[in-house]
Amino acid sequence: MVWRSFWFLGMQLLGGTAGWWLGNLPGALIGVLAGSWLWLAQDSWSASRLLSWLRSSELANAPAQRGLWGEIGQRARRWLRLQSQRTQASDERLNDMLSALQASPNGVVLLDEEGRIEWCNQISNTQFGFDAARDRMQNIGNLVRDPSFSHYLHTQDFSHDLILQGRDSTPGRPVRLSVQLYPYGDGRRLLLARDVTAQEQAEAMRRDFVANVSHEIRTPLTVLVGFVETLQTLQLPDEERARYLTLMAQQSARMQHLVEDLLALSRLEGSPLPGFSQWTSVALLLRQCEDEARGLSVALTRAQNRPHVIEFPDSPPGAALGDIAGAATELQSAFSNLLANALRYTPAGGRVVVRWEKNADGSATFSVQDAGPGIDPAHLSRLTERFYRVDRSRSRDTGGTGLGLAIVKHVLQRHGATLAVRSTVGSGSVFSVTFPAQRLRQAPVLGAAETAS
């Protein structure tokens, strides 16, 4: 500022001295005025350069100036640089936050005070069909046409979520979304949408399962309680008493069987997947199955005294049948379940054939063919569902729990194997289990000892 005053006085003095030299006092006055004008012109020019630079707001092209305008320019440049750094940092933060919201597995929509979409992520596109560019500043009430959503928006009670159908929902493949609004800022709202289809299905399955188990247990329990009361209150002849006790034993066995199958299922769900290091001899598995099958057949056909005709592959010497990688107890239970079904559904004296066949691609198939009633194709896809039965009374009469094929399916999944069912109503069924090549091996030395023993 001092320099500026000196510069102004210096210009006046210079003009005055030149004017005095040219024309004494009047010349000096004119010279002072001319000096002042020159200073003012130069000062205005500096100011206008600075102003036009400030207007252009191009940080890099700041005019090189000295004095007051130079300092103002320098300070303005520093301030502008600081501001641009701050803006850049806040832009980066905003982008980071939007990227985080974009990465969210849930649909996220930011709404303004009027309920218009300010921003939405990609998931919300899948869920509702929102397009971040097209639907910006569109009122969400106009885009989500579900009346329950309009009501939700209208009541302004956002303390709970709302279940809506997803955009791609079809009767065959329903998609259920849990939608909730969270107010924030000055009247704005955040909409979060979560896909709860799997959760709802799991919950429905759990409810069905509990209802089924309760029902399955209640029936034999009711019968048992009835018999116990009868035995407690009535003096029955020994023969009658023995008959009641036999029926009670049957009902108890049925409950026991059910509990065992339930435990088997829960063990399968809770235990780690069987690895490739544990090998189970196919010959040994088949031999155990055969022993069990013959025993079961005798028990099932005791009344008729006509056991089934059961055929197993000839046990070749050595380990020609090879080994399967997996848990022996699980494989045994899967094979036994298939065999037990074949025997239970085949009438006394009927033929049941068990095969173990190698396939051209290196896989191998265990199959059980029966001469039972066969299964209508409409039922085939649901056979492995828990408690699914084609013929309820026949299943119960033969001691079925409705869980056998569910156990088989679980075991096979854990071993990378597949189940196929071929059936003709009236003539019987073939249940086949195919193991992939990588689950199989030939083990000549060990297998030979085992099979021979």
Ligand code: ADP
């Ligand atoms: P269950 O204990 O009732 O036999 P499963 O899960 O083993 O239960 O089988 C489910 C249903 O599939 C059975 O109720 C039966 O209707 C049908 N099923 C299974 N195996 C056979 C078979 N070999 N022949 C005819 N129907 C069968």
